[in-house]
Amino acid sequence: MLLLPVVVAAGLAVGRLGLHGHVSGMRVAADLALSWALVAAALAVRVRPRWRRSGLLLASASFALLGADLVWAASNALWTLGFLLEGLWAALLVHIVLAFPDGRPWSRVAQVAISGAYVATLGGQLVGAFVDRDTRNVLGLAPHETIAHTVDRTQEIAAIVVGLVVLVLVVRRLRILGGPARRAQGPLLAAAAVTAASAVISLGWVLATDSVDSAIETIVRAVAVSMPLGVVAGIVWSRLRRPELSALVVELPTRAGSMRERLAQALGDPTLEVAYRLADGRSVDATGRPVSLPDGPDRTVTAVTAGGEEIAALVHDPALLDEPALVESVRATAGLLLENERLAAEVRSQLAEVHASRGRIVTAADDERRRIERDLHDGAQQRLVTLSVALGLEAARADPAAADVLSRAQDDVEGALAELRELARGIHPALLRDEGLEAAVEALARRAPLPVTVHGTVGGRLSDPIELAAFFVVSEALTNVAKHASATEASVLLEREPAALQVAVVDDGIGGARVTPGSGLAGLRDRLEALDATLTVESEAARGTTLRAFIPCGS
Amino acid sequence: MRVVIADDAPLVREGVARLLIEHGVEVVDQVGDAEALLTSVRDLRPDVALVDIRMPPTHTDEGLRAASDIRTRYPTTAVLVLSQHLEPEYALRLVEEQPEKVGYLMKERVGRVEQLLDAVDRVAAGECVVDRAVVEELLARRRRGDPVADLTPREREILGLMAEGRSNNGIGKALWLSPKTVETHIRGAFQKLGIKEAPADNRRVLAVLTYLRR
Numbered sequence: 001m002l003l004l005p006v007v008v009a010a011g012l013a014v015g016r017l018g019l020h021g022h023v024s025g026m027r028v029a030a031d032l033a034l035s036w037a038l039v040a041a042a043l044a045v046r047v048r049p050r051w052r053r054s055g056l057l058l059a060s061a062s063f064a065l066l067g068a069d070l071v072w073a074a075s076n077a078l079w080t081l082g083f084l085l086e087g088l089w090a091a092l093l094v095h096i097v098l099a100f101p102d103g104r105p106w107s108r109v110a111q112v113a114i115s116g117a118y119v120a121t122l123g124g125q126l127v128g129a130f131v132d133r134d135t136r137n138v139l140g141l142a143p144h145e146t147i148a149h150t151v152d153r154t155q156e157i158a159a160i161v162v163g164l165v166v167l168v169l170v171v172r173r174l175r176i177l178g179g180p181a182r183r184a185q186g187p188l189l190a191a192a193a194v195t196a197a198s199a200v201i202s203l204g205w206v207l208a209t210d211s212v213d214s215a216i217e218t219i220v221r222a223v224a225v226s227m228p229l230g231v232v233a234g235i236v237w238s239r240l241r242r243p244e245l246s247a248l249v250v251e252l253p254t255r256a257g258s259m260r261e262r263l264a265q266a267l268g269d270p271t272l273e274v275a276y277r278l279a280d281g282r283s284v285d286a287t288g289r290p291v292s293l294p295d296g297p298d299r300t301v302t303a304v305t306a307g308g309e310e311i312a313a314l315v316h317d318p319a320l321l322d323e324p325a326l327v328e329s330v331r332a333t334a335g336l337l338l339e340n341e342r343l344a345a346e347v348r349s350q351l352a353e354v355h356a357s358r359g360r361i362v363t364a365a366d367d368e369r370r371r372i373e374r375d376l377h378d379g380a381q382q383r384l385v386t387l388s389v390a391l392g393l394e395a396a397r398a399d400p401a402a403a404d405v406l407s408r409a410q411d412d413v414e415g416a417l418a419e420l421r422e423l424a425r426g427i428h429p430a431l432l433r434d435e436g437l438e439a440a441v442e443a444l445a446r447r448a449p450l451p452v453t454v455h456g457t458v459g460g461r462l463s464d465p466i467e468l469a470a471f472f473v474v475s476e477a478l479t480n481v482a483k484h485a486s487a488t489e490a491s492v493l494l495e496r497e498p499a500a501l502q503v504a505v506v507d508d509g510i511g512g513a514r515v516t517p518g519s520g521l522a523g524l525r526d527r528l529e530a531l532d533a534t535l536t537v538e539s540e541a542a543r544g545t546t547l548r549a550f551i552p553c554g555s
Numbered sequence: 556m557r558v559v560i561a562d563d564a565p566l567v568r569e570g571v572a573r574l575l576i577e578h579g580v581e582v583v584d585q586v587g588d589a590e591a592l593l594t595s596v597r598d599l600r601p602d603v604a605l606v607d608i609r610m611p612p613t614h615t616d617e618g619l620r621a622a623s624d625i626r627t628r629y630p631t632t633a634v635l636v637l638s639q640h641l642e643p644e645y646a647l648r649l650v651e652e653q654p655e656k657v658g659y660l661m662k663e664r665v666g667r668v669e670q671l672l673d674a675v676d677r678v679a680a681g682e683c684v685v686d687r688a689v690v691e692e693l694l695a696r697r698r699r700g701d702p703v704a705d706l707t708p709r710e711r712e713i714l715g716l717m718a719e720g721r722s723n724n725g726i727g728k729a730l731w732l733s734p735k736t737v738e739t740h741i742r743g744a745f746q747k748l749g750i751k752e753a754p755a756d757n758r759r760v761l762a763v764l765t766y767l768r769r
Contacts (some may be wrong), residue, residue: 377609381639385564386567389665389666417639431640431644434616439644442768446695450697
């Protein structure tokens with residue numbers, strides 16, 4: 001608070017100097033307006049603790065500007081000090097914008113631009129002071145016209161580059177900011193964009209004409225006044241929205257839309273996310289999918305508790321931290337609602353868990369089938385073949401009567417091998433694994449006791465569970481057709497659609513097929529549902545049966 | 556006749572070897588996987604390689620792949636694949652690539668020594684051998700408006716023998732028919748099935764198998 005009278009007094013003193021030294025009244029007015037506006041903004045941001053560093057920068061800019069005007073003083077020492085400070089206020093403004101609102105530069109590029117601005121102004125003036133030929137210059141150790149001129153030009157070019165970078169960064173940020181951050185920071189950013197543009201144009205003019213026009217300098221300073229005003233406007237705009245937001249908070253329980261949408265509206269932050277804390281400590285979204293809470297300066301996590309237990313976390317724009325009262329009221333109002341949503345999310349999460357475990361059970365069962373098929377081959381089948389070889393060896397040496405007995409034993413061994421082969425094929429079809437779905441379905445069609453035609457293609461191999469599910473659809477359907485349908489023929493359709501594999505088996509039989517609990521079709525449906533697939537049965541009496549499955553398979 | 560046996564089950568491998576040796580076949584090597592088989596064939600150049608379809612490491616179709624390698628790299632060695640798969644897809648994969656000096660025999664045939672020896676002799680002589688059970692699997696298929704059903708029993712029998720890779724002479728011997736009669740039946744069968752010209756013996760196997768698989 002002490003700042004205000006100090007700056008006002010300092011301003012008046014400097015202003016008097018200027019008028020005394022025949023500086024244009026407009027210019028003096030512009031400088032005073034800018035410095036006082038900066039201090040006013042520095043005082044205004046005190047309502048936002050997170051913006052403290054921006055406040056310090058605003059105040060510094062104000063003093064830097066008045067300091068630069070010391071060149072209007074009669075003293076050589078003061079003139080030199082003013083000369084050194086000439087552009088510092090502008091560098092401070094760059095710093096304020098590119099580190100707004102909490103004083104941390106937005107990005108690496110912003111950091112570089114800020115440093116560039118300081119080097120171009122303060123650094124440039126320091127170098128310039130050694131070579132400047134002005135008679136009032138007490139630091140002029142090696143006055144040199146050409147070098148001084150070059151330093152000036154370099155400063156101007158650097159300033160144009162920094163100005164353009166600021167312009168690009170500010171415009172980009174304006175486009176991505178939303179919600180409360182946009183309200184709080186938008187006015188300053190807009191003002192900064194205009195100021196940076198006018199500064200670039202005026203510097204360009206200076207560079208092109210190689211002459212300093214004090215009228216242009218005055219205009220740029222006048223435009224820059226919009227920046228501190230923008231800071232204040234942002235604070236005021238956020239405040240103005242508060243009653244509206246409070247009304248939304250009160251209406252939270254009755255408003256339409258998802259909890260997330262309602263909270264986003266009530267807090268004015270469309271990027272808001274809600275993470276529900278489950279009993280086992282995991283965080284999930286409303287659909288029950290696990291989410292991880294972010295950590296980093298771009299997002300802030302606010303915990304919501306009920307009965308001393310954390311039930312949810314709001315993930316939101318850090319700008320909301322500037323509205324602690326609002327966030328607090330949302331927290332209080334939303335507690336019960338969030339608790340309900342959390343229970344729903346918990347149920348959904350458990351459902352997803354059950355779904356996943358069903359998938360794992362099917363996969364485990366398939367692995368087991370594969371293992372059994374392998375064991376049959378390596379064990380029983382191998383032994384029978386060995387036995388067959390032994391019988392063959394004996395038969396070659398035996399007398400005719402014994403050879404006859406051995407030959408019948410050989411028949412039995414071959415019968416056993418054939419049965420074993422059928423068994424293994426039913427457990428896990430090797431052809432499906434080795435040659436893919438189309439070949440395996442062809443084999444099923446070939447072995448059916450009625451004519452079966454196969455249409456369509458699947459375009460290459462699919463994942464094991466999908467191929468196996470599709471295979472079992474065809475296998476189960478053809479088994480049913482053969483047993484119950486009294487059909488004269490059937491056809492199988494395989495069709496690869498963008499997101500799913502369609503498998504259909506159509507017969508011309510008596511119809512009347514249904515999915516009854518415990519039936520093969522019920523088991524098939526369970527298997528398919530584990531893959532998010534659907535199974536439909538169209539089977540009107542006397543109009544044949546169509547069994548159709550859609551198995552999602554990504555792309 | 557020099558033979559190499561490849562099978563990952565030592566008991567089967569040794570049994571088959573004894574069986575062959577007792578019938579005057581020279582078994583020059585016994586190996587347990589496809590890699591060893593290729594080395595053995597490279598070094599020993601046997602007349603016939605007797606190969607189990609399912610071998611380490613994946614226990615799926617190593618035998619078929621080894622067969623294809625051997626036939627391309629060592630054309631003098633014939634390959635007889637022993638398989639437990641009745642599905643004609645496997646046999647066709649073997650025959651489609653090169654229907655000469657290859658054979659696909661069901662594994663249980665090893666106990667019927669005369670059938671095993673017959674197959675070994677035939678592939679060594681350059682023929683193409685397909686197990687009759689596999690052919691039967693194809694012939695048994697029900698088709699709509701099935702031309703195979705229009706064949707006389709004799710024509711069907713001869714079609715099956717052709718699919719097994721028998722030459723006209725072989726068919727004649729098996730059925731006690733003169734070569735001329737065999738030819739007449741073949742022409743009749745091909746006409747009914749709509750197969751245009753009867754290709755040479757080994758190519759004929761592929762044509763018939765492909766036709767039946769439709």
